[in-house]
Amino acid sequence: MIAMFERLSRPLFRLVPDNTHIPFMRGRIAGLAFSALLSVASVVLAITPGLEKGIDFKGGITMEVRTPGPADLPTIRTALARLPFGDVGVQQFGDPTTLLLRLPTQGEEAQTQAAVAATRSTIEQVAPGVRILRVEAVGNRVSDELFQGGMIALGLSLLAMMLYIWFRFEWQFGVGAVVTLILEVTKVIGFLAVTRIEFNLTTVAAVLTIVGFSVNDKVVVYDRMRENLRRFKTMPLRELIDRSINETLNRTLGTSMTLLLAALPLALFGGDTLAGFAWCMLFGIVISASSSIFIAAPILLFLGENRLRRGTEAVAAPVKAAPRT
């Protein structure tokens, strides 16, 4: 028993052995090119076939209903098709007694409520004893506003991150972080397009969380770089970046691992509403961890080859003193 406690009080494993020296910088061109390619592909996918916009952003009506026995899909479909509200989508949702009905957005705001009422009474007629579990009806203008709000939040957070890092470090770091973030966010959008996960306010929340988490990751690597810049004044930037990445590798992977382990059960058991959110998070965590290593720091080499290195021959460029803490 005591032996077990003894054993548990010491670390059982390390994600990355100490003294790891992986020359990440050697792969920087390939890494950046690959990342850029993925992001471009993502943007293309987000345009065609496009994102599966959720009701928050597209407007329309979603109803979740539960029938007493297995649902009679064809009858319900025909009955609902007779309503004058455009294409009604009827699909099974989870088990065979639960259905999801979708109606497109109506031209007039007031019409939306008429559609809800008509659909409600129709389904109650065709499937007696049906229980309506959930109704969501969002009008045109509201969905436009929600979409706008989501996009503003996203854009503003990117801007705020850049300003924050610029303020705390130097502008190269800020630009590096935002370029990396844009590459990441586009990939998450691409992921949504490929998996047909709904793009709604909840997924925007996931993307924003990823942005916050990812910058947090970059801050740690940048912090180490700044520390090393002061410690090894003559070390070539390339080597210095490599060193900083390797030194923080365990931490980057460790933090991503805890977040991954927390988000995984959410994806598996969190229910239908949260599953999309959680998968989006999981993908984002992986992307963010890998871009902390392959993109964020290497990008600095392009931006700051001359400026960030101090005490070497490249002092021609004016060097802003890093704030001493």
Place this chain on the structure above:
Amino acid sequence: MSESRFQAMMYFARWKITAILSVCVLGLLVCIPNLVPRASLPGWFPTRQVNLGLDLRGGSYLLLEVDVNAVVRERLEGLADGARTRLRAANIGYVNLAADQAQRRLAFRVRDPAQVPAAMAVMRELGNPVALGAGATAPDIEVASSPDGTVSATLTEPSLRAKASGAVEQSIEIVRRRIDETGVSESLIARQGQSRILVQLPGVEDPNRIKQLLGQTARMTFHLLDETANPTAASPPPGVQFLPGDRDGQRYAVRRRVEVDGANLSNARAGQNGQTGEWVVNFTFDSIGTRRFAEITRANVNRPFAIVLDDKVITAPVIREPITGGSGQISGSFSAQTANDLAVLLRAGALPAPLTVVEERTVGPELGADAIRAGMIALSVGTLFVFLYMGLAYGLFGWFANIALLVNLILLCACLTLLEATLTLPGIAGIVLTLGTALDANVLINERIREETRNGRSPLNALETGFSKASGTIMDSNLTNLIAMACLYGFGSGPVKGFAVTVAIGTVVQMWTATTLVRLLVSIWYRTRRPRTLPV
């Protein structure tokens, strides 16, 4: 080893230890009302509790929009009526009197240019004062004239804003009264933005009846009929409008002038007519209404008058004798339900403008219960995963971090309780994610301590440097999370705000637990064990 060698980061004064521990205990106490029924707690216990969002407890959320244009339209119509009467009384000839809704303007041309100043004076008299704040008032219209003899009255921008704002405020009041009449408890009604009203109805599974009640402006007015006009003509004579009746194809020529307004009702009740047994609504006027109604009925015996509800004639009886008692009866083709609804609407008063439901989210209770269950499972499994990982990967310090994580969850819950925050489904996701991000600080500290140990520092020195050097990074990295959540809170809506709140609180709390609490645990451990090497 003396206490003095115990360096700053690792030293805790006794009062500090007491303070830290009491925060933890207080946090736990604050959480208790959420877990056990109210009745089983002593009376002095704090009553605050986390509210469950509608998506978890079931209920209906409606976002209503006030049609502000209708307020403008109504004011312009009123102006036009007033202008007609006053101009005629002042013997001023005019043509082309028309209201322009888009320009918020009423304009007409005076036949005799010499009468333009007189016409302008008449129009100015029609202005209503608007409060501009600080006690100042200004008329709500601007009267102008052009060389060709056109006189125009334009609603001013401040008056428009005041009118819209007043209409929304008044609508909120009416909406509240109407919903209270239906007996829904704990409803929340609040203004949102410029012209919207948010209505939350916990426990309401089918908001249809409420939507119906809110969907009518319920403006009831009493008019005289124009018996000379032909209701089948193409267009009505001036000052008269054709309104539909209860049955299809029925049309009445109703004089525009409002004789008595529904606002002058003091009460309305549904009842049954003693002779015919049909459903009616009995109403009583207030003193002004009683007087006006008595005058009208006295002057118009044997003429028909119309009771108009939302531009529809409900009934148009002939006045048999003067009605001076101030009460009356509306009979139409009512059922028990419709008579009751009309009575409710009349009691609550008319909406100043129509309302449209622009967003509805209704969740039944079973779905909410499912969501809570799923969230709890995810939370427990996530906690288990994270605990095992932390403990196995970081050993003793990892287990310390796990203890801090538990405290973190309790304190997060305590904060939500003290703020009486609303817990939504995304909010639960936020708590689960906090599990992951909360350990970030500990990972940072542990890695740092390990590195310093490898650099050859003594255990105490390594602990000291680890905690102090990591703290700057921890601050930086957590601020980024807070920035992202602030953006989400500012521009998101509904349940997603709950997510931003939980993640933000979780981030702040974990900064404390991960550094201070873990540091305390490590310090106690170090003092009792005096290890020569650190288990990192």
